[in-house]
Amino acid sequence: MPRDFDAVVVGAGFAGLYMLYRLRALGLRVRVFEAGGGVGGTWYWNRYPGARCDVESLDYSYAFSEELQQEWEWTERYASQPEILRYLEHVAERFDLLRDVQLETRVLAAHFDDARNAWQIETDRGLVAATYCIMATGPLSCALTPAIPGHEEFRGATHHTGRWPHAGVDFRGLRVGLVGTGSSGVQAIPLIAREAADLTVFQRTATYAVPGHNAPLSPEYQRDVKQRYRAFRTIGRQKHLGFGADYPTAGDLGSATGSAERAARYQEYWERGGLHFMGAFVDLMLDAQVNETAAEFVRGKIGGVVADAAVAERLSPRQVIGCKRLCVDTGYYETFNRENVHLVDVGRTPITSFTERGLRVGDTEYVFDAVVFATGFDAMTGALDRIDIRGRAGQALKEKWSAGPRTYLGLGIAGFPNFFVVVGPGSPSVISNMVPAIEQHVDWIADCIAHLRSRGFRRIEATPEAEDAWVAHVNEMASFTLFPTCNSWYLGANVPGKPRVFMPYLSFPLYAAKCAEVVANGYEGFALG
Ligand code: FAD
Ligand code: N01
Numbered sequence: 010m011p012r013d014f015d016a017v018v019v020g021a022g023f024a025g026l027y028m029l030y031r032l033r034a035l036g037l038r039v040r041v042f043e044a045g046g047g048v049g050g051t052w053y054w055n056r057y058p059g060a061r062c063d064v065e066s067l068d069y070s071y072a073f074s075e076e077l078q079q080e081w082e083w084t085e086r087y088a089s090q091p092e093i094l095r096y097l098e099h100v101a102e103r104f105d106l107l108r109d110v111q112l113e114t115r116v117l118a119a120h121f122d123d124a125r126n127a128w129q130i131e132t133d134r135g136l137v138a139a140t141y142c143i144m145a146t147g148p149l150s151c152a153l154t155p156a157i158p159g160h161e162e163f164r165g166a167t168h169h170t171g172r173w174p175h176a177g178v179d180f181r182g183l184r185v186g187l188v189g190t191g192s193s194g195v196q197a198i199p200l201i202a203r204e205a206a207d208l209t210v211f212q213r214t215a216t217y218a219v220p221g222h223n224a225p226l227s228p229e230y231q232r233d234v235k236q237r238y239r240a241f242r243t244i245g246r247q248k249h250l251g252f253g254a255d256y257p258t259a260g261d262l263g264s265a266t267g268s269a270e271r272a273a274r275y276q277e278y279w280e281r282g283g284l285h286f287m288g289a290f291v292d293l294m295l296d297a298q299v300n301e302t303a304a305e306f307v308r309g310k311i312g313g314v315v316a317d318a319a320v321a322e323r324l325s326p327r328q329v330i331g332c333k334r335l336c337v338d339t340g341y342y343e344t345f346n347r348e349n350v351h352l353v354d355v356g357r358t359p360i361t362s363f364t365e366r367g368l369r370v371g372d373t374e375y376v377f378d379a380v381v382f383a384t385g386f387d388a389m390t391g392a393l394d395r396i397d398i399r400g401r402a403g404q405a406l407k408e409k410w411s412a413g414p415r416t417y418l419g420l421g422i423a424g425f426p427n428f429f430v431v432v433g434p435g436s437p438s439v440i441s442n443m444v445p446a447i448e449q450h451v452d453w454i455a456d457c458i459a460h461l462r463s464r465g466f467r468r469i470e471a472t473p474e475a476e477d478a479w480v481a482h483v484n485e486m487a488s489f490t491l492f493p494t495c496n497s498w499y500l501g502a503n504v505p506g507k508p509r510v511f512m513p514y515l516s517f518p519l520y521a522a523k524c525a526e527v528v529a530n531g532y533e534g535f536a537l538g
Pocket of ligand 1: 021022042060061062063064069116117148150432447
């Protein structure tokens with residue numbers, strides 16, 4: 010079979026679009042395959058009411074083009090889904106990317122042909138061959154609906170937040186059930202509650218939510234940032250989470266701070282809003298006792314907002330704060346003061362089944378016109394697991410990863426030559442501001458391919474030794490922290506049967522430095538041939 014492309018990229022979100030831009034600039038023939046009917050990835054699929062970013066827009070945006078970052082005007086501190094989608098569509102148009110993106114095309118398989126040193130990529134529209142195969146399939150793109158018996162019997166509508174109908178959903182006058190209180194549920198609940206006749210929230214684990222204090226972006230502040238955008242980005246990238254240049258980070262320990270001063274610090278960071286809260290002390294995710302003081306502070310806030318003490322108690326989480334991704338909210342806890350909103354605990358008694366009219370929990374039937382699943386994603390590995398990926402000697406990636414994902418730097422995989430993953434397991438990815446994390450990965454991959462081509466190398470592959478050492482290092486980093494203490498999707502704990510392994514790498518700047526060092530040492534840990 011002829012080689013159709015130098016590179017195939019799977020996915021047209023932030024990662025796939027920028028990957029195409031970089032590879033095209035190197036003169037490669039590239040094809041992007043995207044399952045969706047448009048570009049945007051996360052922001053194409055997640056159209057539920059209230060969807061917006063939780064990293065501020067001036068940070069959560071591309072830095073690769075000075076013109077782009079100067080031209081684009083964000084309207085809010087945290088942009089809404091429609092605005093981010095418009096931005097990505099603008100990027101695709103501005104850089105003439107669409108002509109190499111094939112939409113509504115799902116990649117089903119990618120097999121490495123050793124003799125031809127090429128990837129054979131099977132889509133639901135045919136087969137192509139390419140030298141490089143780059144997975145930009147997204148760490149949170151594989152929506153997960155729990156297998157609740159009797160789904161087919163339910164006469165009402167069901168929707169998943171991550172696969173929201175393009176025409177929107179009119180909840181007016183409807184009795185709505187909503188399952189899940191992670192970031193998606195926390196964003197959707199206040200808006201659905203305002204529209205629906207009645208909303209019942211099914212909560213398995215109470216969640217910590219910190220107000221985002223979302224507001225229109227002041228033109229003065231935006232102008233100010235744009236005047237120093239390069240420095241703003243550089244400082245942001247030096248922070249552990251890859252953002253927040255304008256927020257000084259506390260460098261002191263909660264364990265060495267008195268309780269009154271600690272409470273004042275929490276209040277200050279609460280007022281800052283959003284994910285910044287976890288930066289109040291450097292040992293918040295290292296010391297369980299310090300973490301508990303922050304958790305207690307947030308529980309106090311919940312108690313102060315929710316009028317019914319019993320409901321407030323049920324909404325108060327008990328796990329380590331920050332162990333599951335912190336939610337950033339607008340009026341989440343307040344919503345439970347509304348008369349048309351009810352909270353049902355399904356932590357001890359899970360949802361038993363669907364019925365014709367709604368959901369059954371134990372002996373109680375709840376009647377609904379519509380049920381919303383805000384139940385999250387098969388994160389980091391889900392989209393890759395759903396493609397039949399086979400490397401040298403026909404080795405299946407799914408089999409290789411049966412005890413948990415194994416990568417070198419999250420970028421490369423031993424046994425899978427000329428195959429790259431953008432923001433894959435073993436990289437900071439979901440634990441960081443993802444746009445700079447994506448740009449750093451894409452730049453690394455593009456520079457690597459340019460290096461191979463300029464030196465006449467035809468193949469690159471991570472060595473098993475480098476991969477083993479990296480997997481051990483990623484685990485070791487997590488083991489110093491409180492992250493492994495709860496059932497988070499970072500650990501795969503939300504997917505029945507998924508191996509419990511902490512998947513992201515903690516610390517964006519350390520990671521970026523390591524990637525640069527690998528290059529400086531002649532692609533140390535990779536075999537080039
Ligand atoms: P995606 O945007 O997920 O794109 C991957 C694309 O690959 C998808 O369009 C998918 O259809 C396609 N694809 C997958 N498999 C196949 C296949 N087999 N064949 C063809 N196409 C395929 N991160 C932050 O840092 N800050 C935030 O504020 C933030 N907010 C978020 C809000 C929501 C509601 C969600 C769900 C996630 C959020 N994230 C946030 C994480 C977000 O996923 C990333 O920031 C980023 O958008 C990921 O971009 P990506 O291109 O890597 O993946
Ligand atoms: O998914 P989640 P999400 N019965 O997995 C519950 C990003 N994001 O879509 O905690 C009952 O966090 C589950 O309960 P439990 C962000 O990175 C960002 O909300 O597993 N409940 C949980 O409450 C985020 O972390 C934003 O016990 C069930 C919920 O469903 C990631 O995407 C917005 C259940 C799932 O929460 C995922 O967020 C949205 C069952 N059978 C997403 N199964 C921003 O704000 C699951 N649950 C930027």
